[in-house]
Amino acid sequence: MKIYRRDFLKLMGLGSAVFVLGPGNSVFASDGKMASDDFLFVQLSDSHWGFTGPKVNPDATGTLKKAVGAVNSLELQPDFIMFTGDLTHTTDDDKERRKRLAGFRDIISDLKVKSVRFMPGEHDAALDEGEAFKEFFGKTHYTFDHKGVHFIVLDNVSDPGSNIGESQLQWLSDDLKTLGKDSRIVVFTHRPLFDLYPDWDWYTRDGAKAIELLMPYSNVTVFYGHIHQEHHHKTAHIGHHSAKGLMYPLPAPGSLPKKIQLPWDDAKPYKGLGFRGIETKGKQAEYAITEFGVKGEKL
Amino acid sequence: MRSGKARFLAVSVAAAVCIMFIVSAFAIAAETEQVIQITAKRFEYSPKDITVKKGVPVILEFTSLDRLHGFSCPGLGIRSDIPPKKVTKLRFVPQKVGTFPFHCDNFCGGGHEGMTGTIKVTE
Numbered sequence: 001m002k003i004y005r006r007d008f009l010k011l012m013g014l015g016s017a018v019f020v021l022g023p024g025n026s027v028f029a030s031d032g033k034m035a036s037d038d039f040l041f042v043q044l045s046d047s048h049w050g051f052t053g054p055k056v057n058p059d060a061t062g063t064l065k066k067a068v069g070a071v072n073s074l075e076l077q078p079d080f081i082m083f084t085g086d087l088t089h090t091t092d093d094d095k096e097r098r099k100r101l102a103g104f105r106d107i108i109s110d111l112k113v114k115s116v117r118f119m120p121g122e123h124d125a126a127l128d129e130g131e132a133f134k135e136f137f138g139k140t141h142y143t144f145d146h147k148g149v150h151f152i153v154l155d156n157v158s159d160p161g162s163n164i165g166e167s168q169l170q171w172l173s174d175d176l177k178t179l180g181k182d183s184r185i186v187v188f189t190h191r192p193l194f195d196l197y198p199d200w201d202w203y204t205r206d207g208a209k210a211i212e213l214l215m216p217y218s219n220v221t222v223f224y225g226h227i228h229q230e231h232h233h234k235t236a237h238i239g240h241h242s243a244k245g246l247m248y249p250l251p252a253p254g255s256l257p258k259k260i261q262l263p264w265d266d267a268k269p270y271k272g273l274g275f276r277g278i279e280t281k282g283k284q285a286e287y288a289i290t291e292f293g294v295k296g297e298k299l
Numbered sequence: 300m301r302s303g304k305a306r307f308l309a310v311s312v313a314a315a316v317c318i319m320f321i322v323s324a325f326a327i328a329a330e331t332e333q334v335i336q337i338t339a340k341r342f343e344y345s346p347k348d349i350t351v352k353k354g355v356p357v358i359l360e361f362t363s364l365d366r367l368h369g370f371s372c373p374g375l376g377i378r379s380d381i382p383p384k385k386v387t388k389l390r391f392v393p394q395k396v397g398t399f400p401f402h403c404d405n406f407c408g409g410g411h412e413g414m415t416g417t418i419k420v421t422e
Binding site for chain 2: 089090091092122126127157160161162198199200201205258259
Protein backbone atom coordinates (compact mmCIF):
# COMPACT_ATOMS: atom_id res chain seq x y z
CA MET A 1 0.00 0.00 0.00
CA LYS A 2 1.38 3.38 -0.95
CA ILE A 3 1.17 6.05 1.74
CA TYR A 4 1.10 9.48 0.24
CA ARG A 5 2.50 12.45 2.12
CA ARG A 6 -1.10 13.59 2.36
CA ASP A 7 -2.04 10.44 4.22
CA PHE A 8 1.03 10.76 6.39
CA LEU A 9 0.01 14.27 7.36
CA LYS A 10 -3.44 13.03 8.20
CA LEU A 11 -2.00 10.26 10.34
CA MET A 12 0.13 12.83 12.11
CA GLY A 13 -2.89 15.00 12.71
CA LEU A 14 -1.35 17.77 10.64
CA GLY A 15 -3.81 17.67 7.80
CA SER A 16 -4.98 20.85 6.14
CA ALA A 17 -7.04 21.68 3.10
CA VAL A 18 -4.17 21.41 0.65
CA PHE A 19 -1.36 18.91 0.52
CA VAL A 20 1.74 19.45 -1.51
CA LEU A 21 3.05 16.09 -2.58
CA GLY A 22 6.76 15.51 -2.92
CA PRO A 23 8.64 13.43 -5.53
CA GLY A 24 7.47 9.85 -5.66
CA ASN A 25 4.29 10.71 -3.83
CA SER A 26 2.25 11.94 -6.72
CA VAL A 27 -1.42 11.39 -7.09
CA PHE A 28 -0.57 10.77 -10.73
CA ALA A 29 1.43 7.72 -9.73
CA SER A 30 -1.60 5.91 -8.36
CA ASP A 31 -3.17 2.87 -9.94
CA GLY A 32 -5.09 4.93 -12.42
CA LYS A 33 -8.46 4.26 -10.83
CA MET A 34 -10.49 7.02 -9.34
CA ALA A 35 -13.81 7.10 -7.54
CA SER A 36 -16.60 8.76 -9.46
CA ASP A 37 -16.46 11.93 -7.38
CA ASP A 38 -12.67 12.23 -7.49
CA PHE A 39 -11.11 14.34 -10.14
CA LEU A 40 -7.91 15.93 -11.31
CA PHE A 41 -7.34 19.22 -12.97
CA VAL A 42 -4.18 20.84 -14.22
CA GLN A 43 -3.15 24.46 -13.66
CA LEU A 44 -0.81 26.11 -16.15
CA SER A 45 0.17 29.73 -15.83
CA ASP A 46 2.25 32.60 -17.16
CA SER A 47 3.33 31.18 -20.50
CA HIS A 48 4.09 34.74 -21.77
CA TRP A 49 3.90 33.67 -25.40
CA GLY A 50 5.74 36.27 -27.49
CA PHE A 51 8.40 37.02 -24.89
CA THR A 52 11.99 37.12 -26.11
CA GLY A 53 15.03 37.12 -23.85
CA PRO A 54 17.64 34.45 -24.45
CA LYS A 55 19.36 35.12 -21.13
CA VAL A 56 16.28 34.09 -19.19
CA ASN A 57 14.81 31.57 -21.61
CA PRO A 58 16.68 30.55 -24.78
CA ASP A 59 13.80 28.19 -25.57
CA ALA A 60 11.06 30.84 -25.43
CA THR A 61 9.24 29.35 -28.41
CA GLY A 62 9.59 25.76 -27.23
CA THR A 63 8.76 25.82 -23.52
CA LEU A 64 4.97 25.99 -23.81
CA LYS A 65 5.01 23.26 -26.45
CA LYS A 66 7.02 21.03 -24.13
CA ALA A 67 4.53 21.64 -21.32
CA VAL A 68 1.64 20.74 -23.62
CA GLY A 69 3.43 17.51 -24.49
CA ALA A 70 4.06 16.81 -20.82
CA VAL A 71 0.38 17.29 -19.93
CA ASN A 72 -0.59 14.99 -22.78
CA SER A 73 1.78 12.37 -21.38
CA LEU A 74 0.32 12.34 -17.87
CA GLU A 75 -0.67 8.87 -16.84
CA LEU A 76 -4.02 10.13 -15.65
CA GLN A 77 -5.52 12.79 -17.87
CA PRO A 78 -7.16 15.67 -16.00
CA ASP A 79 -10.88 16.41 -16.21
CA PHE A 80 -10.00 19.93 -17.25
CA ILE A 81 -7.13 22.36 -17.60
CA MET A 82 -7.02 25.90 -16.25
CA PHE A 83 -4.68 28.61 -17.52
CA THR A 84 -4.36 31.30 -14.85
CA GLY A 85 -3.33 34.24 -16.97
CA ASP A 86 -0.44 35.90 -18.78
CA LEU A 87 -0.99 33.55 -21.66
CA THR A 88 0.91 36.09 -23.76
CA HIS A 89 3.57 38.69 -23.14
CA THR A 90 2.35 42.26 -23.38
CA THR A 91 2.74 44.42 -26.47
CA ASP A 92 1.57 47.93 -27.34
CA ASP A 93 0.57 46.80 -30.82
CA ASP A 94 -3.06 45.63 -30.95
CA LYS A 95 -2.40 43.48 -34.02
CA GLU A 96 0.60 41.86 -32.42
CA ARG A 97 -1.41 41.18 -29.26
CA ARG A 98 -4.00 39.29 -31.32
CA LYS A 99 -1.24 37.49 -33.19
CA ARG A 100 0.22 36.31 -29.90
CA LEU A 101 -3.16 35.23 -28.54
CA ALA A 102 -3.74 33.29 -31.77
CA GLY A 103 -0.28 31.73 -31.54
CA PHE A 104 -0.92 30.66 -27.97
CA ARG A 105 -4.30 29.20 -28.93
CA ASP A 106 -2.73 27.22 -31.78
CA ILE A 107 -0.15 25.65 -29.49
CA ILE A 108 -2.54 24.63 -26.76
CA SER A 109 -4.95 23.19 -29.33
CA ASP A 110 -2.65 20.16 -29.23
CA LEU A 111 -3.78 19.36 -25.70
CA LYS A 112 -5.56 16.00 -25.61
CA VAL A 113 -7.96 17.27 -22.97
CA LYS A 114 -10.40 19.56 -24.69
CA SER A 115 -11.99 21.05 -21.60
CA VAL A 116 -9.63 24.00 -21.26
CA ARG A 117 -10.49 27.23 -19.47
CA PHE A 118 -8.75 30.57 -19.53
CA MET A 119 -8.42 33.80 -17.67
CA PRO A 120 -6.26 36.81 -18.50
CA GLY A 121 -3.20 38.21 -16.81
CA GLU A 122 -2.26 41.87 -16.94
CA HIS A 123 0.02 41.16 -19.90
CA ASP A 124 -3.00 39.89 -21.87
CA ALA A 125 -5.57 42.42 -20.82
CA ALA A 126 -4.45 45.53 -18.94
CA LEU A 127 -3.63 47.68 -21.97
CA ASP A 128 -6.99 47.18 -23.70
CA GLU A 129 -9.15 46.23 -20.69
CA GLY A 130 -9.41 42.67 -21.96
CA GLU A 131 -10.84 43.48 -25.38
CA ALA A 132 -8.54 41.21 -27.43
CA PHE A 133 -8.61 38.45 -24.82
CA LYS A 134 -12.41 38.33 -24.95
CA GLU A 135 -12.33 37.96 -28.74
CA PHE A 136 -10.31 34.78 -28.36
CA PHE A 137 -11.35 33.26 -25.05
CA GLY A 138 -14.61 34.86 -23.94
CA LYS A 139 -15.46 36.30 -20.55
CA THR A 140 -12.73 37.31 -18.14
CA HIS A 141 -14.77 36.38 -15.06
CA TYR A 142 -17.23 33.52 -14.79
CA THR A 143 -18.19 30.46 -12.79
CA PHE A 144 -18.54 26.79 -13.53
CA ASP A 145 -19.29 23.67 -11.54
CA HIS A 146 -17.60 20.32 -11.67
CA LYS A 147 -18.41 17.24 -9.59
CA GLY A 148 -19.74 19.22 -6.65
CA VAL A 149 -17.09 21.93 -6.63
CA HIS A 150 -18.05 25.51 -7.49
CA PHE A 151 -15.28 27.27 -9.42
CA ILE A 152 -15.13 31.07 -9.54
CA VAL A 153 -12.82 32.84 -11.98
CA LEU A 154 -12.08 36.41 -10.88
CA ASP A 155 -10.53 39.05 -13.12
CA ASN A 156 -8.11 41.28 -11.21
CA VAL A 157 -6.07 42.40 -14.23
CA SER A 158 -8.27 44.02 -16.89
CA ASP A 159 -8.24 47.15 -14.76
CA PRO A 160 -4.63 48.35 -15.12
CA GLY A 161 -4.71 49.34 -11.47
CA SER A 162 -5.38 45.74 -10.40
CA ASN A 163 -8.86 46.43 -9.10
CA ILE A 164 -11.51 43.75 -9.21
CA GLY A 165 -13.97 46.61 -9.18
CA GLU A 166 -17.31 47.18 -7.49
CA SER A 167 -19.34 45.67 -10.32
CA GLN A 168 -17.46 42.37 -10.28
CA LEU A 169 -17.45 42.31 -6.48
CA GLN A 170 -21.23 42.66 -6.53
CA TRP A 171 -21.37 39.82 -9.06
CA LEU A 172 -19.22 37.73 -6.71
CA SER A 173 -21.43 38.57 -3.76
CA ASP A 174 -24.56 37.60 -5.69
CA ASP A 175 -23.01 34.32 -6.79
CA LEU A 176 -21.88 33.41 -3.27
CA LYS A 177 -25.39 34.04 -1.92
CA THR A 178 -26.60 31.08 -3.98
CA LEU A 179 -24.20 28.72 -2.16
CA GLY A 180 -24.29 27.01 1.20
CA LYS A 181 -21.73 28.13 3.73
CA ASP A 182 -20.03 24.73 3.52
CA SER A 183 -19.97 24.54 -0.28
CA ARG A 184 -16.70 23.51 -1.84
CA ILE A 185 -15.40 26.62 -3.58
CA VAL A 186 -12.28 27.07 -5.68
CA VAL A 187 -11.32 30.55 -6.83
CA PHE A 188 -8.95 31.21 -9.71
CA THR A 189 -7.25 34.57 -9.99
CA HIS A 190 -4.16 35.83 -11.74
CA ARG A 191 -2.77 38.13 -9.08
CA PRO A 192 -2.76 37.21 -5.38
CA LEU A 193 -5.86 38.46 -3.60
CA PHE A 194 -3.87 39.11 -0.44
CA ASP A 195 -0.92 41.47 0.13
CA LEU A 196 1.84 39.02 -0.69
CA TYR A 197 4.56 41.62 -1.29
CA PRO A 198 3.21 45.09 -2.09
CA ASP A 199 6.66 46.56 -2.82
CA TRP A 200 6.75 44.30 -5.88
CA ASP A 201 3.14 44.98 -6.80
CA TRP A 202 2.18 41.47 -5.70
CA TYR A 203 -1.32 42.13 -4.44
CA THR A 204 -4.76 43.12 -5.66
CA ARG A 205 -5.73 46.66 -4.74
CA ASP A 206 -9.22 45.68 -3.61
CA GLY A 207 -8.44 42.01 -2.98
CA ALA A 208 -9.35 42.34 0.69
CA LYS A 209 -12.96 42.99 -0.33
CA ALA A 210 -13.09 39.69 -2.22
CA ILE A 211 -11.53 37.83 0.71
CA GLU A 212 -14.09 39.42 3.03
CA LEU A 213 -16.90 38.13 0.81
CA LEU A 214 -15.37 34.63 0.75
CA MET A 215 -14.56 34.48 4.46
CA PRO A 216 -17.98 33.20 5.68
CA TYR A 217 -17.58 30.11 3.50
CA SER A 218 -15.73 27.30 5.20
CA ASN A 219 -14.27 25.48 2.19
CA VAL A 220 -12.54 28.03 -0.03
CA THR A 221 -9.23 27.56 -1.83
CA VAL A 222 -7.58 30.03 -4.21
CA PHE A 223 -5.21 29.07 -7.00
CA TYR A 224 -3.38 31.88 -8.77
CA GLY A 225 -0.36 32.75 -10.95
CA HIS A 226 1.47 36.04 -11.57
CA ILE A 227 4.50 35.48 -9.31
CA HIS A 228 6.06 32.68 -11.42
CA GLN A 229 6.74 30.38 -8.49
CA GLU A 230 5.06 28.06 -6.07
CA HIS A 231 3.86 29.82 -2.93
CA HIS A 232 1.41 28.85 -0.20
CA HIS A 233 -0.34 31.19 2.19
CA LYS A 234 -3.44 31.30 4.36
CA THR A 235 -5.78 34.15 5.23
CA ALA A 236 -7.62 32.57 8.16
CA HIS A 237 -9.02 29.30 6.75
CA ILE A 238 -8.67 30.31 3.07
CA GLY A 239 -5.64 28.83 1.32
CA HIS A 240 -3.88 30.68 -1.52
CA HIS A 241 -1.55 28.68 -3.79
CA SER A 242 0.44 30.16 -6.67
CA ALA A 243 1.79 28.14 -9.57
CA LYS A 244 5.07 28.15 -11.43
CA GLY A 245 5.25 29.93 -14.77
CA LEU A 246 6.24 28.65 -18.18
CA MET A 247 8.66 31.34 -19.39
CA TYR A 248 10.91 32.63 -16.61
CA PRO A 249 10.99 32.30 -12.83
CA LEU A 250 10.92 35.27 -10.48
CA PRO A 251 12.69 35.55 -7.12
CA ALA A 252 11.04 34.69 -3.82
CA PRO A 253 9.15 37.66 -2.40
CA GLY A 254 11.60 40.24 -1.08
CA SER A 255 14.62 37.95 -1.50
CA LEU A 256 16.39 40.40 -3.83
CA PRO A 257 16.50 44.20 -3.81
CA LYS A 258 14.58 44.23 -7.09
CA LYS A 259 12.13 41.94 -8.80
CA ILE A 260 14.04 40.61 -11.81
CA GLN A 261 13.60 37.74 -14.21
CA LEU A 262 15.93 35.03 -12.96
CA PRO A 263 18.61 34.03 -15.50
CA TRP A 264 18.61 30.74 -17.33
CA ASP A 265 20.79 28.08 -15.72
CA ASP A 266 22.57 25.99 -18.36
CA ALA A 267 23.29 23.36 -15.72
CA LYS A 268 19.59 23.10 -14.90
CA PRO A 269 17.59 24.14 -17.97
CA TYR A 270 13.93 25.03 -17.32
CA LYS A 271 14.68 25.31 -13.60
CA GLY A 272 11.83 27.02 -11.79
CA LEU A 273 9.36 26.44 -14.62
CA GLY A 274 6.51 23.96 -14.67
CA PHE A 275 2.87 23.24 -14.02
CA ARG A 276 0.81 21.43 -11.44
CA GLY A 277 -1.79 18.73 -11.10
CA ILE A 278 -4.47 19.11 -8.45
CA GLU A 279 -6.55 16.24 -7.19
CA THR A 280 -9.64 16.42 -5.05
CA LYS A 281 -11.23 13.44 -3.40
CA GLY A 282 -14.95 12.97 -3.40
CA LYS A 283 -16.82 15.24 -1.07
CA GLN A 284 -13.73 16.26 0.87
CA ALA A 285 -12.64 19.85 0.47
CA GLU A 286 -9.04 18.71 0.15
CA TYR A 287 -6.70 19.31 -2.71
CA ALA A 288 -3.49 17.43 -3.31
CA ILE A 289 -0.98 19.31 -5.45
CA THR A 290 1.68 17.63 -7.52
CA GLU A 291 4.27 19.89 -9.11
CA PHE A 292 5.74 18.99 -12.50
CA GLY A 293 8.64 20.36 -14.48
CA VAL A 294 8.21 21.53 -18.06
CA LYS A 295 9.02 18.08 -19.41
CA GLY A 296 6.63 16.35 -17.05
CA GLU A 297 9.14 15.29 -14.42
CA LYS A 298 7.71 15.25 -10.89
CA LEU A 299 9.29 17.88 -8.65
CA MET B 300 -14.17 111.70 15.40
CA ARG B 301 -11.68 110.38 17.87
CA SER B 302 -13.47 107.10 18.10
CA GLY B 303 -13.58 106.91 14.24
CA LYS B 304 -9.85 107.47 14.04
CA ALA B 305 -9.22 104.96 16.76
CA ARG B 306 -11.41 102.43 14.98
CA PHE B 307 -9.53 103.08 11.71
CA LEU B 308 -6.23 102.69 13.50
CA ALA B 309 -7.31 99.47 15.17
CA VAL B 310 -8.52 97.98 11.88
CA SER B 311 -5.32 99.01 10.15
CA VAL B 312 -3.18 97.44 12.83
CA ALA B 313 -5.27 94.26 12.74
CA ALA B 314 -4.98 94.09 8.95
CA ALA B 315 -1.24 94.61 9.13
CA VAL B 316 -0.92 91.89 11.75
CA CYS B 317 -3.00 89.52 9.60
CA ILE B 318 -0.91 90.24 6.53
CA MET B 319 2.28 89.72 8.47
CA PHE B 320 0.91 86.49 9.90
CA ILE B 321 -0.09 85.17 6.48
CA VAL B 322 3.23 86.17 4.91
CA SER B 323 5.08 84.57 7.82
CA ALA B 324 3.01 81.42 7.54
CA PHE B 325 3.81 81.12 3.85
CA ALA B 326 7.46 81.78 4.57
CA ILE B 327 7.53 79.13 7.30
CA ALA B 328 5.72 76.68 5.05
CA ALA B 329 8.17 77.38 2.24
CA GLU B 330 11.01 76.68 4.62
CA THR B 331 9.58 73.56 6.12
CA GLU B 332 7.91 71.85 3.16
CA GLN B 333 9.94 69.90 0.70
CA VAL B 334 8.43 70.21 -2.76
CA ILE B 335 9.73 67.67 -5.25
CA GLN B 336 8.70 67.63 -8.88
CA ILE B 337 8.68 64.21 -10.51
CA THR B 338 7.92 63.35 -14.11
CA ALA B 339 6.59 59.93 -15.04
CA LYS B 340 6.77 58.36 -18.45
CA ARG B 341 7.04 54.84 -19.75
CA PHE B 342 8.96 53.30 -17.98
CA GLU B 343 10.71 55.65 -15.59
CA TYR B 344 10.36 58.35 -13.02
CA SER B 345 12.65 61.37 -13.03
CA PRO B 346 14.12 61.73 -10.51
CA LYS B 347 13.74 58.14 -9.43
CA ASP B 348 15.69 58.36 -6.19
CA ILE B 349 14.52 60.98 -3.72
CA THR B 350 15.89 62.02 -0.34
CA VAL B 351 13.68 63.74 2.24
CA LYS B 352 13.92 64.57 5.94
CA LYS B 353 11.98 62.81 8.65
CA GLY B 354 9.24 64.92 10.16
CA VAL B 355 9.35 67.57 7.44
CA PRO B 356 6.26 67.68 5.23
CA VAL B 357 6.82 66.60 1.63
CA ILE B 358 4.80 67.53 -1.42
CA LEU B 359 5.41 65.33 -4.45
CA GLU B 360 4.27 67.02 -7.65
CA PHE B 361 3.81 64.43 -10.38
CA THR B 362 3.43 65.08 -14.08
CA SER B 363 2.86 62.23 -16.53
CA LEU B 364 4.42 62.88 -19.92
CA ASP B 365 2.45 60.21 -21.77
CA ARG B 366 -0.32 58.13 -20.18
CA LEU B 367 -1.87 57.07 -16.87
CA HIS B 368 0.76 55.92 -14.42
CA GLY B 369 0.65 55.26 -10.72
CA PHE B 370 2.81 55.89 -7.70
CA SER B 371 2.76 53.47 -4.80
CA CYS B 372 5.15 53.44 -1.87
CA PRO B 373 3.80 50.73 0.44
CA GLY B 374 6.52 51.27 3.04
CA LEU B 375 5.32 54.82 3.63
CA GLY B 376 1.67 54.00 3.02
CA ILE B 377 1.17 56.47 0.19
CA ARG B 378 -0.13 56.11 -3.36
CA SER B 379 -1.71 58.12 -6.14
CA ASP B 380 -2.80 57.81 -9.72
CA ILE B 381 -0.80 60.00 -12.09
CA PRO B 382 -3.08 60.97 -14.97
CA PRO B 383 -1.58 62.79 -17.95
CA LYS B 384 -2.01 66.50 -18.69
CA LYS B 385 -2.21 67.67 -15.09
CA VAL B 386 -0.06 68.06 -12.01
CA THR B 387 -0.93 65.63 -9.25
CA LYS B 388 0.15 66.62 -5.75
CA LEU B 389 0.71 64.13 -2.95
CA ARG B 390 1.49 65.44 0.53
CA PHE B 391 2.85 63.36 3.34
CA VAL B 392 5.03 63.65 6.41
CA PRO B 393 7.68 60.92 6.62
CA GLN B 394 7.67 59.48 10.10
CA LYS B 395 10.40 56.86 9.88
CA VAL B 396 13.95 56.74 8.63
CA GLY B 397 14.90 54.29 5.91
CA THR B 398 14.87 53.64 2.19
CA PHE B 399 11.45 52.83 0.78
CA PRO B 400 10.91 51.53 -2.76
CA PHE B 401 8.09 52.87 -4.90
CA HIS B 402 6.68 51.63 -8.17
CA CYS B 403 4.10 52.32 -10.85
CA ASP B 404 0.92 50.46 -9.93
CA ASN B 405 -1.06 51.12 -13.10
CA PHE B 406 0.13 48.62 -15.72
CA CYS B 407 1.67 50.65 -18.53
CA GLY B 408 3.36 48.15 -20.87
CA GLY B 409 6.37 45.94 -21.35
CA GLY B 410 8.75 47.81 -19.06
CA HIS B 411 6.14 48.46 -16.37
CA GLU B 412 7.74 46.17 -13.82
CA GLY B 413 10.98 48.16 -14.00
CA MET B 414 9.29 51.50 -13.37
CA THR B 415 10.51 51.91 -9.83
CA GLY B 416 12.37 54.28 -7.53
CA THR B 417 13.19 54.89 -3.89
CA ILE B 418 12.47 57.46 -1.21
CA LYS B 419 15.26 57.78 1.31
CA VAL B 420 14.18 59.33 4.59
CA THR B 421 17.01 60.76 6.70
CA GLU B 422 17.12 62.20 10.22
